[in-house]
Amino acid sequence: MKNLKMKAARVERDMKQEDLAKAVGVTRQTIGLIEAGDYNPTLNLCVAICKVLGKTLDELFWEGAQ
């Protein structure tokens, strides 16, 4: 399932995939795969992404969250 919430949060911060990737120490492809729902990140990476985007885990990764 695509992670549109993460993509929206990234765009909201005016960040490209490359910028987010650099900030959390992964490659751009990994960010792309997470947003496309094709890769299940570890909790550590989820937390790092949340910190960079200023969101909580619920807001970005919990399916029921608005």
Next chain:
Amino acid sequence: MKRQAETDERILQEKRKVQSDVCQLLVCGLLLATLIQQYFFHAPLAQYAVELVAALLTAGYVVVRNLIAGNNTETNAPAKRTLLGALGSGAVVAVLLVVLAGFNAVETAVFILCYVPISFLVVQGLSSLSARRRKKLDRELGGDE
């Protein structure tokens, strides 16, 4: 980009998967090479000893690493199941020895009499080691506070 690739968990995970697959293929290749040389080419032990020892060491390494990590290595079976496993695998190997190596009845019986108790004791020993390790982990990490 290169540094990112080095720390990227997805890339590291994929690399480990590839390495694991390569390792499994190598072990299968070693065993296959040993069997082919032993049973089809009737080669002397010296010719395939390195492959055989490497395959056995690899199998031992897998078991020991799993024991150290406290993983369930399928060796924590009850004694009855272990005995059945030893008898079953002994029967299969005995059939192979008769068919491929031409063992006679006495040789086969001696093999089974040696193999079954040794196999049973080794598996039971590993099982108790694994259980002890898991109990230790439980003691160290199982508390709620």
